[in-house]
Amino acid sequence: MFSQIIKPDYLYGINPIMAAINVKRREIFELYVADNQNKNVNPRISNIMNKAHQLKIPVQILSKVKLEKFCSKGQPHQNVILKCSKLEYINEINTQNHIVVADAIQDPQNFGALLRVGIDNILVDSSNTCTLTPTVSKTSSGALEMMNIYKAPNLIQSMKELRNKYQVIGTSFGGRSRPLSEFKKLDKKAIIIFGNESNGMHPELKQQCHELIQIPSQQREFPATLVDSLNVSVSAGIVLSHLL
Secondary structure, eight states, X not given: OOOOOXXXXXXXXHHHHHHHHHHOOXXXXXXXXXXXXXXXXXXXXXXXXXXXXXXXXXXXXXXXXXXXXXXXXXXXXXXXXXXXXXXXXXXXXXXXXXXXXXXXXXOHHHHHHHGGGSOOEEEEEXXXXXXXXXXXXXXXXXXXXXXXXXEESSHXXXXXXXXXXXXXXXXXXXXXXXXXXXXXXXOSOEEEEEEBTTTBSOHHHHHTOSEEEEOOOXXXXXXXXXXXXXXXXXXXXXXXXXXX
């Protein structure tokens, strides 16, 4: 029987690589740096290279053309790429702090941006959720490397188990949802759920919420309402800064 070959990640961008090397949650294999850095080295890349030498991480100087083969065309690698193991989900959610639930956020740009809002305790579903890719790490400006992200086998069941210990708040339009302005700062632990832009929260997740919040729309009439849906990371920033 052949053993399964696990492909490495090729992390790109200064912030994600600096975070990954310092946090040490990944196994590091090799660092690749563009050869045009020899003439005028970016100080931050120089710091990365020094840290790699301290940790005895092999460093290769490559042409920019070869460097770009390790990431998708047009990705902003900033002249540095790290070959490393894939980032793993944590085994147990931290029940001492607030939790943000990302419900079916599939776009890596949106998911990465969501991770920058300041909560490091994230719960996602085992399906229909963007994986922990280098694109997510780059979009998060390296925040992914330091986040506690737990993947629930069944998100709805997890909410049923946690709702007695937390105030569960969902973000949704219509129905019983109330304007964000009616809510004060939270005085106890909360789970705050954000759904994707296309479908919002799963209906069964809504049923587990003690409260539903909406950010009032500035557009009142069709068709202007079609373009008034906020990006999930923007919504999260507004809601969390108001509540926490």
